[in-house]
Amino acid sequence: MFLKHLTKTIQCKIRMFITKSGPTCLDPIKLFDQWFTESRNFCDPRDMILTAILKDGSFILQPLQCQSYSNAGFKYYLLERPEFRKNKYAALTFIWPAKRMVRIEGITNGLPKHEIQQFFFNKIPYDEQITMFCFCNLKSIKNKEDLIEQIDETKRQYEKGKVPMPPYFSGHLLEPKNIEFYEHTGDTYQKRLKFLKKEEKPEEKNQLLFEGENGWNYQILSP
Template sequence: MDLSEFRREYLKGGLSRTDLHQNPIVQFSQWFEQAQKTDIPDSTAMILATVNGKGQPSQRTVLLKYYDEKGFVFFTNFSSRKASEIKENNHVSLIFVWLDLERQVIINGTAEKVPAAESARYFLSRPKESQMAAWVSSQSHPISSRQMLLQKFQEMKTKIGEGKVPLPSFWGGYRVEPNEIEFWQGRKNRLHDRFLYKKENGTDIWTIERLAP
């Protein structure tokens, strides 16, 4: 199928150096708040790219649960493909795509597990059914059928009853500590605005440079 005629111009805005905050986390917060106010569906969704020990990349969508100056946090099963690949190579990339605003944010950095106490705090905030789902899903591993998965879930509900769901030892969070953050704003004629923040080695100082589209 020839898709060469599927195109549109990006006309909703621009981005100049004077628009940018010196701190990329503050800049991200400004864009993220605008994405939420625009009612973009799943504005917390971000694509996580990992690379295994053989150099094979893989991607999947995860949800940002919180962020601060230390990094961007998501949660997963530690036996999942993404967790296995992070164990082999903890250099990862995240991308937020907010098409309604004609914007992207790309984050490159390293992923590390958050402390168990931090994972427990978030786990306790989840709906009870989501807590139980973490127990019954052997994420990324083959299963015989959906019916088997639902049966395990029902067995878990019966077992737990009115009790509390404990934090699985095989489940928790990762924090992606950024060393590069790029802000991309679509522009007319494909002359997009791109600015890259790079952290100077061993410091908390960020430099900013404009990239050609």
């Protein structure tokens, strides 16, 4: 009952993004910013899931945080797994209160090395730097005690401000090709709005496309 009441309270505080006359915003980055801002009071809206599709059709997921976003794309940093380096196409998924979700698909581009270093040394806490360094140097972990021992040893070796940046720590900017907004507004009713870059084609030939703003088209999808 409490969660149901909380959801209704949140929904009362947010704005509808599709009305009878159409979408209230024709620019997906501006709409994303609205949802992001509205979610601040209920969660950390930066939390997201990174998805990469591999050549064999399998996929891998990694939870992380979006550090910034703009018309250019969505910026994030991570301790990169080898599988991610083999694939430039990825997706980001944000799941927020009020049964809202945003999925962004696009091409990832590596950030300049100096920008990655600046983030690692200035934005990441010391303990997290130590943990990342240990993960990169451990091929396998026997147990929790083994990991704690390695962390303690690394702390004795590197004082604050002296932890080397792990070789697999990287930063990326995902350039969006399509952005889908999903909102569940009732027991059986969902609203889905998908934006595509003007050079992108819809998945089905007969799907209607409408002109958006700032180089985007959009389509209203069936639930």
